Each structure stands twice: as structure tokens, then as C-alpha cells.
Amino acid sequence: MQNLIFLAEGTEPTEGGHAPENPLGFVPVEFALSLVVFGLLLFLIWKFVAPRFEQTFAERTQAIEGGIAAAESKQAEADAKLAELEKQLADARHEAARIREEAREQGAQIVAEMRETAQAESTRIVEHGKAQIEAERQQAVTSLRAEVGSLATGLAGRIVGESLEDEARQSRVVERFLADLEAQTVGADNGTTPGSVN
Amino acid sequence: MFGINMAESGGEFVSPGPNSFDFSEVPLFHLGGLAVTKPMVQLVLGALVVFVFFYAAFRRATLVPGRLQFAGESAYGMVRNSIGRDIIGSHDFIKFVPYLVTLFFFILINNAFASIPAIQFPTFSRASMAYALAGLSWVIYNAVGIKKHGLLGYLKLQSVPSGVSPFMYPLLVPLEFFSNILVRPVTLALRLFANMFAGHLLLILFSTGGLFLLEYGGVGYVAGPLAWVLAIAISFLELLVQFLQAYVFTLLNAMYISGALADEH
Amino acid sequence: MDGTLNGSLNMVGYGLAAIGPGIGIGLIFAAYISGVARQPEAQGRLQSIAILGFALAEALAIIGIALAFVLS
Numbered sequence: 001m002q003n004l005i006f007l008a009e010g011t012e013p014t015e016g017g018h019a020p021e022n023p024l025g026f027v028p029v030e031f032a033l034s035l036v037v038f039g040l041l042l043f044l045i046w047k048f049v050a051p052r053f054e055q056t057f058a059e060r061t062q063a064i065e066g067g068i069a070a071a072e073s074k075q076a077e078a079d080a081k082l083a084e085l086e087k088q089l090a091d092a093r094h095e096a097a098r099i100r101e102e103a104r105e106q107g108a109q110i111v112a113e114m115r116e117t118a119q120a121e122s123t124r125i126v127e128h129g130k131a132q133i134e135a136e137r138q139q140a141v142t143s144l145r146a147e148v149g150s151l152a153t154g155l156a157g158r159i160v161g162e163s164l165e166d167e168a169r170q171s172r173v174v175e176r177f178l179a180d181l182e183a184q185t186v187g188a189d190n191g192t193t194p195g196s197v198n
Numbered sequence: 199m200f201g202i203n204m205a206e207s208g209g210e211f212v213s214p215g216p217n218s219f220d221f222s223e224v225p226l227f228h229l230g231g232l233a234v235t236k237p238m239v240q241l242v243l244g245a246l247v248v249f250v251f252f253y254a255a256f257r258r259a260t261l262v263p264g265r266l267q268f269a270g271e272s273a274y275g276m277v278r279n280s281i282g283r284d285i286i287g288s289h290d291f292i293k294f295v296p297y298l299v300t301l302f303f304f305i306l307i308n309n310a311f312a313s314i315p316a317i318q319f320p321t322f323s324r325a326s327m328a329y330a331l332a333g334l335s336w337v338i339y340n341a342v343g344i345k346k347h348g349l350l351g352y353l354k355l356q357s358v359p360s361g362v363s364p365f366m367y368p369l370l371v372p373l374e375f376f377s378n379i380l381v382r383p384v385t386l387a388l389r390l391f392a393n394m395f396a397g398h399l400l401l402i403l404f405s406t407g408g409l410f411l412l413e414y415g416g417v418g419y420v421a422g423p424l425a426w427v428l429a430i431a432i433s434f435l436e437l438l439v440q441f442l443q444a445y446v447f448t449l450l451n452a453m454y455i456s457g458a459l460a461d462e463h
Numbered sequence: 464m465d466g467t468l469n470g471s472l473n474m475v476g477y478g479l480a481a482i483g484p485g486i487g488i489g490l491i492f493a494a495y496i497s498g499v500a501r502q503p504e505a506q507g508r509l510q511s512i513a514i515l516g517f518a519l520a521e522a523l524a525i526i527g528i529a530l531a532f533v534l535s
Binding site for chain 1 (some may be wrong): 508529532
Binding site (some may be wrong): 024028031032040042046052055056057062 | 292
């Protein structure tokens, strides 16, 4: 290197007694040593450090992702369960409503049925009563007719003093009497007073 | 300036220069006829520190990291993700990660030696050591490119710019070849060297200059301590530069590799 | 006062030569900063481009210092 000297006495920088080294100079020993040391370090890092780092890194990533996946599956499970429960609840509500509806219908039906039965029963009872009354009346009419006949004949026989023991005559007389009676009744309806009969 | 002071006092201020970086006259010891100097020892020490740190951090690597492992993982992960993955791309960055990590931390610790007490010499201010790293990275990125594209394909990739009319080729092709193949390793090495060299020179200048001014007396009682304050400030600046140079060296390596791997330029 | 001022003229030349790359690097990072300020999400892409530009510009300064030491 050329030293340009301004002003007066030049001083050669000869400290140490040897010519100044160019700082850019090539020193084979240092070059080789640097390559070797760096190469060795690179090999060691490559061999011992990098795989472990990548392994740990991958494991951690996997652990985190696995945790996330597990949490997600748990969440999905919980969601499914919740949905199922809600569905069940809805079903139960629906069922309850249905049962209530059914019960109401059934109740209405029962009431209607009972009302109908009671109606029928009352009708039947009324009919039965009517029939009984009719039958009793009929009976009474029949027995009355027989009794009235015998009473009347007895009474007439006693009055006319005539024995009416003859059956045929007796019955003919009664019949005639009754027919007269009936005709009288009809006549009474027309306002005519029946005459005394024999 | 110092020359003027020196002339008045009669004292001799030896300004720091390239000689301050020449240890060939003061080897620490001899190893089979080879003079082992301080930078050489530092180089080995730096490599040891890097390896021991990472080996200890990952020796018993667990899923939940301890303090040391966390530090190691943060350091490794920073280079791996912010330099390797972001620059080279997630497809094939993984096989370059050990190289980038080694490069970054090897340079970083050797740069940091400039600020570590009792060592206080940046290893890569010895240019030859920087040449070695730059040469290695030159070999690696070219080899990667040639392996992927073939020799001719790689040369075409690196020296024929796309999107330029062919009439410009005679001008641009030599220029691109020159800048992509020839200049890159030189600038890589010299950037690292020059930054470390200049930073260390500044530190020597301010600290020895401050001492000289104190001994000189007079105005030196004010200027000397001022120089030392400046030296402290510059030390912090140097810490930044040390990190930055290691980062830039590694980042550029990653970019060169990614450029060599690129499909279309 | 017969002080001396000695040194290498190469270094003066290098100092002059470093002005250009210095301005260039300043411009690169100014553009980078304003780019990131406008679009913070583009930082990742811009950073690598900025560093590449910085490396290319700084290469000139580095060639300068090499020549300053080598030329005699």
C-alpha cells in the first residue's frame, strides 16, 4: 500500500518490525481452518441438533393439533348429545301433547257415550213404565169387566129375583148390558140421556 | 489531528491500523510448526460455544421445554422460520436449515467476540476466514442450482434476465453473470470483513486515543473521557452491527439459494 | 506547529466512493419504511427485497474498500 504523506517527515508504520500486512491478504492457514471448523460445526449441528429440533417441533405440533382434534371431537360429541337430548325432550313434549289430546278426546267420547247410554236408559225406563202401566190398565180393565159382569148379574138377579143361573142366558144378558152401556156412553157424548134399561 | 498533538507533546501516538489485526508476530502457541494465533483459537472456541449451546439445549428435548431448551428453540426457530422458511419457501427449506443455523450462530458468536471482555477481537476481521465462509456459500448455492436445473439451465437462470428484449442480451448477460456468479461471494466476504474490521478499528481508535489524550493533559482531560464515552456508544452500535452482519450474511445465503432454486426468474 | 498529516490517499478516495452507496442505501430503506407504513402486511415481502437492494448497493461500497486496499 502506498502511503501518501502530507506535510513533512514521513513515518513508516513499522511497528513490530515487519512490513504491514494487507488486511485483505489471503492467509491459507486461516482459510483452511475456517473451512474445517465451520464444516465440522455444520456436520455436528446437522447430525445431532437439527433432527432433534425437528422431532421435538413435530411432536409438539402433533400434540397441540391432537389436543385440538380431541377437544373438537369432544365438542362434537357434546353437541350431538345435546341435540339428542333436545330431540328427546321435543319428542316427550309431543308425546305429552298427544296423550293429553287423546285423553281429552277419550273423555269427550266417554261423556258422549254415557250421555247416550243414560238417554237410552231413561227412554227404556219410560217405555217400560208406559208398557207396564198399559198392561196393568189392560189387566184392570179385564178384571174389572169380569167383576163388573158378575157384580151386575148378581145385583140384577137379586133385584129381579130371577135366577140367572143359566149360563147361556146370563152371559147373553151381560153382553147385551154392556153393549147398551157402551151405546149409552156414546149417546151421552151426543148429549142424550140414556133411558133405563132392563 | 493526533499527529499535531503528538508533535507538540513529544509523545508518540501510534494510530491503529491494519497492524492491529496482524497477529502473525505474536502467536499464542505453536502446534507442530504451525503458529496458532488468537483469531484461530477464537474460531474454534466460537464453534465449540455454538455446538455446546445447541447440544445442551436439545440433549434432553422434551415436549414442554425447559429454560435452556426454550432459548435454543427460540434461536433455532428464528433462523429456521424467519430466514429459512420465509425466504427459501416452505417447500424445500428444511434441508438448508442446519446450514443457515450454523452459519448464523457461528458468525454471530465470532462477531460478538469483539465485545466480549478479555477476547475483544472480531474473528472475521481476518479476511481469510470470511473468504472461507463466502466461498463455501458460493459452492453451496451454485451446486444447489446446478443440481436442480443442470449446468446450462442454471447459467441461463442466473445470467439471462427474463422480460427483456433479446437486443439487450449482449449488454445484460455478462452483467448478470458478473453480478450473480462472480461478485456475490466477494461482496459476502468483504461485507462481513469490512464491517468487523472498521468497527474494531473505531473502538481501538477511541479507546487508545482517549488514553493518549488523558496522558497528554490540558484539553485532553476533557477530550479523553469524551472519547471513552463515545467508545462506549460505539460499542453498542457495534453490538447491533455484529448481529446485523450475521443476519445479513445468512439472509443473503438464503436468498441466493432460493434464487438458484427458482423455477422462473 | 510542524504537525504531520499522513495516511493513504486511497482512503480519501474510498470515502468519496462510499457517498454513492450511502445515499443509495438510504433511499432503499426510506422506500422500504414508507412502503411498510402504507401496507404493514407487505412487510415480509418488502423486507427481503429491501435487503437484496441493500446488498446490491452496498456491494459498490465493498468493492470500493477492496480496491482501496488492493490498489497501490
